[in-house]
Amino acid sequence: MSTQASPPPAPLEIVVVSGKGGTGKTSISAAFALLSPHAVIADCDVDAANLHLILEPRVLSQQTFVSGQQAHIDPERCIGCGECLRWCRFAAIHPREGVTPRRFASDPLRCEGCGTCAHFCPTAAIRLAPRTCGVWMHSSTRAGDMVHAALDAAAESSGKLVSVVRREAQRLATAQGATHLIVDGPPGIGCPVIAAITGTHIALVVTEASVSGAHDLQRILALTAHFGVPSFVCINKWDIAPGCSADIEASAAAQGARVLGRVRYDPSFSSAQIAMRSVIEGDSPAAEDLRALWHAVTAEAARLGPHQSPASSRLIGRDALTTSQ
Amino acid sequence: MKSAPRIAIASGKGGTGKTTLAINLALSMSGPRQLLDCDVEAPNARLFLPLPALGAPTEVSVPIPTFAAERCQACGACVRFCAFNALALVGKKPMLFPELCHSCGGCIHLCPQQAIDEKPRRIGLISRFADGPLHLLEGRLDVGVAIAPPLIRALRATARPDLPTLIDAPPGTSCNVVAALSGCDQVVLVTEPTPFGLHDLALAVEMARALSLPCGVVINRLGIGDDRVHRFCQAEAVPILAEIPDDRRIAEAYAQGQPLIEALPALRPTFTALLAALHLH
């Protein structure tokens, strides 16, 4: 490969979110990854990751994810005074079962690692240790390299693991000169979603034609607006309730988010999944709709990408990342 | 006296039908009962149960520190203590980043000058609705607030202990769900018979076991996939409590916000049987 005079354009990042769960984010993300000429993929739904079930990743490297800390009370040093119990605001301190005189223990499912108990323990019986919350992986797939993770059950749902996955995927996408970075986002509007959307070029909100879909769409669009993320909408299963679909288009427009595509209700979403394939790897009405959606999304992403909007100060950092590689 | 039953309805995967199940179970019950919508990021139960409001919504807040400049000696002890990096010291008194604060209260108690007090930071609302014996309590997180569990815990604490309670949990298996499920008698896991459904059901069963909660499974949209979920439940000795068929009429009724048992009365026996299996009525 010859030395380039200027670096390749930065990958266009598309984050797929939904507000409401189960609207089809993952199926659509997989389709996008396969339709892109060169994609890197981030599965940021770390709580219940599903993209690997379609893309069949081959794991290249894996890292333990350590985040925050948790309290451990040494039963040998504990004198059962109850100071820790008095200060803990998360109801994490409880007496050790079957132990007399009473001694205390910290419940890892409730402990938030604040360290208050350790600070006030008169016998220094409490130690704070780093907490392992899950694993993250770099894999190769038929759609491109993928960064994905698995959060341990009942682990804290902070955006940290989402941020780690996304940052690593951004680094890979830039290093490879990928055309697109496709991010399969988490449901909801909390911390993991915020970590997935901040600073992206474009967010595609996948909703479904239903009253629940309409309601949750308003909330996720309020969130993306709050963080200044350009957002567009896809209405999945639109033909189940065409009237509802029309209402959604109007209210999304009122919130400044255009509908870029509609996908018909199609059993191929499930049958493709069972075959560990994406819908677009077959022929179906939904596949046709997804291709049209992709064309519309990539056009918007290209329009909003780093070299097309010099006025956007938020992208200064992105350019700095590419020129400093 | 044994307290009234508390049954949580959860699911690893989103969109499997938790809220649908919770609503229709609540409607199928008789006598006083309450439904808690703990999916505070995306609360939908009210769309299907437009019950009249009972009073105005209650604001829910978490405490965050405030600093009395006249007592603060800028020693930095609070900044060094904060495990969440929510504090910085610039000039005469600390600066707080409320979105990172976990409200542990540690800094307040350890300040040598007792210069730190607390003030509330609003995170969301709890609303109450009722129509006769059916009560609905909804938690709604303010858009932009990152941390949901304190609101979920506040909602659980607001519930009446004497009423049989159904808890509509958020999707997933993380701390949000743990907060919703805490102290329940059993959890019903709703899934669909597909690879995504099975994968996330396995995570949810693992979570239920970590919480020492008996669990049973309801398979929704039976027919869209295969029998992998049935085989999993058999292998794991998890009872299948009910099955709901895939039917476009169900999807259409749901899309319009109409409860299933009203749109398709033929489904009523399914819910009545499920209530019996859950020892509810």
Place this chain on the structure above:
Amino acid sequence: MKIAFSTSGGGLQGPLDPRFGRAARFLVYDLHDASSTEVDNSVNLNAAQGAGIQSAQRLVDLQVQALITGHCGPKAYRVLEAAQIAVYPCQAATIAEALALYQAGKLTPLAGPSVDGHWV
């Protein structure tokens, strides 16, 4: 007057790190006597959250008056602004080049954060 540069190390000829909050090290250059010191920032590289805030706190404690880096997020910016530390975004490859640009008056200080936060 002291200026801090975000870097991975290597003295004045070392690279200017585009990130601030998770930069591995800072090089503190004293304009008065042209001396430079490097300080390790790895505790913040690995911080669960608030890395930008704590890195900014570090600079406050080091009593620098200016920071030259690639970009700066909102939480870090808030701390630096309160401490009246001017933040100069710069895309130069090395600290020496960035310093030369600063001394030639070619860098403009930020009036607000230059990128969105990573949230955590």
